Every structure is written in structure tokens, then in C-alpha cells.
Amino acid sequence: MNMNLEFKAKTYTLDWDDIDKDVLYRRLHEIRKNHINTRKLVFRQSPTKSGYHIRGYLHGNASIPRLRFQFQDDPRRLLHDLFNRPDNIHDVLWDRKTIQGKVFKAGQWEEYHE
Numbered sequence: 001m002n003m004n005l006e007f008k009a010k011t012y013t014l015d016w017d018d019i020d021k022d023v024l025y026r027r028l029h030e031i032r033k034n035h036i037n038t039r040k041l042v043f044r045q046s047p048t049k050s051g052y053h054i055r056g057y058l059h060g061n062a063s064i065p066r067l068r069f070q071f072q073d074d075p076r077r078l079l080h081d082l083f084n085r086p087d088n089i090h091d092v093l094w095d096r097k098t099i100q101g102k103v104f105k106a107g108q109w110e111e112y113h114e
Helices: 021-034 064-070 075-084
Strands: 008-017 038-046 050-064 097-101 102-106
Touching: 008 021, 008 064, 021 050, 038 097, 050 064, 064 075
Parallel strands: none
Antiparallel strands: 008 050, 038 050, 097 102
8 A cells, every 4th residue: 555644735625614804814824824825725615514615726746644733634534535545635625515315515615814
């Protein structure tokens, strides 16, 4: 099994569950302030409306698992991606989710501006 735990890419995704918009903006501000390699952040509400999906665009390559851990990505998702999909660790977010036959769709992407 080839587990590349130092996978590098120019984009990363984050899944933040159970947070409101104030926490979202505070976290996005911290990323922009402390990670100068991030050139753009976009976000949308997750399909179940309980959190947010974030996509970060980088100026160069970065260690994606390290960034996702540092930026408080959903720990279950991070572990699952590391052990089951190490080559796609930077780009797995769902547009919709089905729970008991009911379909939930994610919101529209918005760009974060300070």
C-alpha cells in the first residue's frame, strides 16, 4: 500500500461541522492572517446546513494533511481520507447528501474577502 502522507497540492478542502457564520469568518480570517501561501478562500454551506465546506487555493504546493489538521478539518474525514484515499486527500467534498430518502444540497460557493 502506497500511503503518501506528505501529499502536496495547490488546493485543499476543509469540512467544518456544527459551526455558525461567526465561527466560520473567524477561522477564515485566521487562515488568511497566518498562512500567507493561501491566495484565495471560497466557502459554501454544507448540504445538511449544519456547517461549511471550504476550498483554499495556494500560491504554491503545500502539505495537505498538515494544513487540514492545522485548520481544524473534520477529524473523522481527515483520518478516513488518509487511510482510504491518500491520493485524493485534497479534494473530497459532497454537493449533496441523502438522509432517509430526503436529499440535501450544498449552498453556492462564495469568496471570502476581509
